[in-house]
Amino acid sequence: xxxxxxxxxxxxxxxxxxxxxxxxxxxxxxxxxxxxxxxxxxxxxxxxxxxxxxxxxxxxxxxxxxxxxxxxxxxxxxxxxxxxxxxxxxxxxxxxxxxxxxxxxxxxxxxxxxxxxxxxxxxxxxxxxxxxxxxxxxxxxxxxxxxxxxxxxxxxxxxxxxxxxxxxxxxxxxxxxxxxxxxxxxxxxxxxxxxxxxxxxxxxxxxxxxxxxxxxxxxxxxxxxxxxxxxxxxxxxxxxxxxxxxxxxxxxxxxxxxxxxxxxxxxxxxxxxxxxxxxxxxxxxxxxxxxxxxxxxxxxxxxxxxxxxxxxxxxxxxxxxxxxxxxxxxxxxxxxxxxxxxxxxxxxxxxxxxxxxxxxxxxxxxxxxxxxxxxxxxxxxxxxxxxxxxxxxxxxxxxxxxxxxxxxxxxxxxxxxxxxxxxxxxxxxxxxxxxxxxxxxxxxxxxxxxxxxxxxxxxxxxxxxxxxxxxxxxxxxxxxxxxxxxxxxxxxxxxxxxxxx
Numbered sequence: 001x002x003x004x005x006x007x008x009x010x011x012x013x014x015x016x017x018x019x020x021x022x023x024x025x026x027x028x029x030x031x032x033x034x035x036x037x038x039x040x041x042x043x044x045x046x047x048x049x050x051x052x053x054x055x056x057x058x059x060x061x062x063x064x065x066x067x068x069x070x071x072x073x074x075x076x077x078x079x080x081x082x083x084x085x086x087x088x089x090x091x092x093x094x095x096x097x098x099x100x101x102x103x104x105x106x107x108x109x110x111x112x113x114x115x116x117x118x119x120x121x122x123x124x125x126x127x128x129x130x131x132x133x134x135x136x137x138x139x140x141x142x143x144x145x146x147x148x149x150x151x152x153x154x155x156x157x158x159x160x161x162x163x164x165x166x167x168x169x170x171x172x173x174x175x176x177x178x179x180x181x182x183x184x185x186x187x188x189x190x191x192x193x194x195x196x197x198x199x200x201x202x203x204x205x206x207x208x209x210x211x212x213x214x215x216x217x218x219x220x221x222x223x224x225x226x227x228x229x230x231x232x233x234x235x236x237x238x239x240x241x242x243x244x245x246x247x248x249x250x251x252x253x254x255x256x257x258x259x260x261x262x263x264x265x266x267x268x269x270x271x272x273x274x275x276x277x278x279x280x281x282x283x284x285x286x287x288x289x290x291x292x293x294x295x296x297x298x299x300x301x302x303x304x305x306x307x308x309x310x311x312x313x314x315x316x317x318x319x320x321x322x323x324x325x326x327x328x329x330x331x332x333x334x335x336x337x338x339x340x341x342x343x344x345x346x347x348x349x350x351x352x353x354x355x356x357x358x359x360x361x362x363x364x365x366x367x368x369x370x371x372x373x374x375x376x377x378x379x380x381x382x383x384x385x386x387x388x389x390x391x392x393x394x395x396x397x398x399x400x401x402x403x404x405x406x407x408x409x410x411x412x413x414x415x416x417x418x419x420x421x422x423x424x425x426x427x428x429x430x431x432x433x434x435x436x437x438x439x440x441x442x443x444x445x446x447x448x449x450x451x452x453x454x455x456x457x458x459x460x461x462x463x464x465x466x467x468x469x470x471x472x473x474x475x476x477x478x479x480x481x482x483x484x485x486x487x488x489x490x491x492x493x494x495x496x497x498x499x500x501x
Contacts, residue, residue, distance in 0.1 A: 001225035004191045004425070006168045007132050009220050013187075017213045026093050028210070029059065033066035035208040036159060036184045040067075041074060043157075043182060044124060050078040052122035054149070056129040056163075057083065057090040063159050064128025065097035072104055080122060081108045084129055086141040113141050117148050125149060125156045127178050129163040132190065138164045138176045146178045158183040161190060162201050170390045171197040187212045191224050194413040194425050195389040223397070226425045229499070232465045235458050238500045239275075248277030249317035249451030252301070253444060254334055254352075256324045261287040263324025263350070263440045265294045270444030270489040271320070272297050274466070275496070276451045280316070282309065282334075306330045313341050320447030322352030323440040331355060339365035345456045346370040349443040350378070357381040366405060369419065369456045373408040373443055397421050406460050408446070410439060414468070416460040424461055428468025430483075432475035437485035442467045445492065470495040 005013060018025050044051075053068050055061035061083065068081050081101065090098075101108065111117060127149075129142065138146060146164055149156070156179060161167055164177035167190035183193070183205040192198050193205050239248075251271045256264025261283065268281040272295065282301040283291055291300055301309050306329055319342055325331045335355050338346070345367055348356065353374050356362055374382060379392060383399055386392045389411070396407045396417040409415040416424040445467050449459035470491045474483045 001231055001424070002188055002228055003217050003220065003222045004188055004194075004224040004226055005217065005220065005222055006191065006224075007135075007166075009222060010132055010167065012220065013212050013217050016216045017211075020213060020216070021211075026096050029062055029093050029097070030066055032160075032186050032210045033063055033070055035186070035210050036063070036067050037070045037074065039184050039206055039208050040071070040157065047074070047076045048078060049076075049123040050080065050121065051076060051124045051126060052080045052082060052120060053126040054129055054145075055081060055083050055094075056131075057085060057087060057094050058131070058133060059091050059093055060128050060131025060133070060159060060161075062091060062094035062097045063131070064126060065094065065101045067126065067128065067159065068106055069097070069101055069104060072106055078122075079106045081106055082118070083108070083110045084142070084145060085110045086113045111141075111145065117145055120149065120152055120154070123155065125152075125154045126159065127156055127163050127180060128159040129178070130161075131159065131163075132161045132167045134161075134164065134166060137172060143176050146176050150179055156180050156182075158202075160185050165198065165201055166192055168192055168390075170388050171195075173387070177201040182206070184208055186210050187217075189226065192390070194226070195393070196411060197388055197390070223421055224423050224425070227427055227461055227465055229465075232462055233499055235454070235462055236496065236500050237452075237454075245277035248275055249448075249453060250278040250280070250315055251276040251444075251447050251451040252280050252282060252311070252316040252319045253323075253447060254282040254319065254321040254325065254338065255440070256281070256283045256287050257326045257328075257331075258284055258286040260324030260326065261290050262437060265291065266437045266440040266485050266489060267320065267323045267349075267444040267447075268298045269295045269486065270441040270492065271448040271451075272444075273489045273492040274445040274448035274463075275493075276318075276448040279448075282311075303330065303334070306333060308333055308337050311337070311341070316342070316451075317453070318344065318347070318447050318450035320347035320349065320443050322349035323443055325351040327351055327354055327358075332359065336362065336365075339367075343367050345450060347373065347443055347447045347450065349373045349439065353378045353382060363403065366403065368404045369406065371406045371408060371446060371450075371456055371460055373410065373439065373446065375410045375439060379407075379409055393417070393423060397423065406456055408442075408460050408464065410442070414464045416457070416464060418457055426461075426464040426468055428465055428472055430468075430472055430475050432480055432483045433468070433471040433488070435482055435485060438467075438471075438488070441485045441489050444489070466492060466495050466499070469499070473498075
């Protein structure tokens with residue numbers, strides 16, 4: 001896992017690296033600037049484009065000055081530096097790089113507090129104004145400057161963090177942030193890069209390695225972690241000889257109504273494709289023909305109206321409930337019956353979550369380590385309205401600990417929140433997957449992994465990763481604008497085989 005740090009932890013890690021590598025803070029800044037330029041020149045190879053570097057007078061501004069000097073070494077011929085002198089405070093490393101920059105012939109000017117902002121002619125803006133040290137919303141001269149630069153709609157590249165964006169914590173809906181086409185950030189992505197509030201301000205980001213002490217970073221025990229491919233490779237278990245369908249568990253998918261059989265079919269088929277040895281779908285009688293035609297490998301447990309089918313609880317290793325189930329009396333009776341009789345961890349999704357939001361008395365029956373898989377609206381129905389995703393994440397941590405369960409909060413970077421208060425950000429998926437039915441597929445995948453006796457935490461982390469990875473493999477090489485959920489489900493064995501190779 002890749003630890004994601006809060007702003008104080010970032011400073012702590014920098015300080016430790018400087019003291020124990022050892023390396024001077026100025027040399028660490030130089031290393032960061034070189035890493036930035038290494039990525040920048042790949043994106044912007046045209047050295048005749050005019051580039052304006054806006055620098056504050058702290059360490060982010062020092063980065064900008066060092067970047068300017070290194071770009072000049074790479075023969076970028078149209079550089080221009082503008083320093084925002086909105087305070088008398090300067091950092092030592094800013095001053096050192098300022099003196100270094102004066103030795104070369106790069107135009108340099110200053111914007112003083114209250115002064116008119118000079119007209120900007122550059123093709124590309126590099127934002128090195130404030131960085132990760134921001135602890136309050138922009139105001140005054142910085143706000144005025146950022147609003148002006150945003151109005152130009154220039155190509156903008158931010159150094160580490162766009163000016164005005166908090167690295168962690170709540171982002172106001174009316175925050176003033178310098179919008180970046182690209183953020184080249186140092187060492188690891190900032191937590192807020194992975195939450196939807198960053199979307200208006202960051203088109204894409206890239207984390208570049210600057211050799212911050214990794215052992216110390218791990219020792220900080222951040223509750224926020226990004227899932228990496230090597231983590232999944234280490235968790236997945238290849239099938240071995242002398243195993244059989246019973247080895248890989250028996251899943252029950254309780255889903256679908258006459259009008260919503262698609263959800264049941266997608267969820268149950270994903271369960272099969274993700275490796276469940278046996279899969280049974282509990283569906284209404286009206287959906288039996290559709291089920292048999294769609295995938296004969298899925299067995300059926302038929303529901304007739306409000307009559308609860310007799311379920312042999314010992315037959316099933318894992319149960320997923322909710323996709324397309326509806327909110328009627330039969331759905332409530334099914335959920336109540338399962339909660340009363342099945343004491344292993346459940347996967348609870350969609351309408352089953354909506355039933356829990358209405359019938360609060362059922363919460364005490366949810367088995368420990370069960371997995372809730374809400375999207376944003378379902379999450380708010382369960383736990384109250386929120387104005388931003390940082391709030392949702394903190395509520396998720398609280399509720400996962402309180403109820404001793406896992407919450408998979410679906411989004412671009414889907415969050416798996418554990419009963420121990422850890423948050424795992426999934427790092428696969430793409431916009432082509434924004435199609436109805438994708439959540440049903442994920443429910444089937446996670447249920448399948450539980451049936452195969454992965455631990456609930458592993459089932460969540462692996463399930464989210466391979467779900468997104470299959471979507472990436474379908475969308476990106478083939479340039480598909482839309483990936484259909486059934487395509488993704490059938491591609492899961494290929495994705496898993498690649499990861500286990």
